[in-house]
Amino acid sequence: MPEIVATELDQVNADWEKLKQWSKPVLTLFSDxxxxxxxxxxxxxxxxxxxxxxxxxxxxxxxxxxxxxxxxSEQLADKVIH
Structure with a gap:
């Protein structure tokens, strides 16, 4: 994952562009x-x-x-498995 705290903005942007090319399945799970x-x-x-x-x-x-x-952890694992 790209750096969360941007010290080199050009590098962070380049990292994000690489990640955007990822075409395999991506599941996002955030907390409330x-x-x-x-x-x-x-x-x-x-x-x-x-x-x-x-x-x-x-x-x-x-x-x-x-x-x-x-x-x-159990709820997270359940979402990843199913």
Whole structure:
């Protein structure tokens, strides 16, 4: 994943352009209580930027914060498997 904190904007933009070329299936799972990402439409931005995200069962993991894999590991695993 590209750097979250941009120190070299040109490099970050180049990394994103490479990721946008990814055509394999992409599933996005965000948490509802993330203090940095919740309610900021990042899920939609990711889904729109990756062709492999189309027709995937994207969802928001409930009762999870920034580290949703720790807060709701079973719910996360279930969404990935199904």
């Amino acid at each position: 209580k993330d203090p940095f990402l919740a309610d900021r439409d990042y899920d939609e931005k990711f889904q729109q930027n990756f062709s492999g995200a189309k027709h995937q069962p994207h969802t928001t993991i409930k009762n999870a914060s920034h580290f949703l894999q720790e807060d709701q």
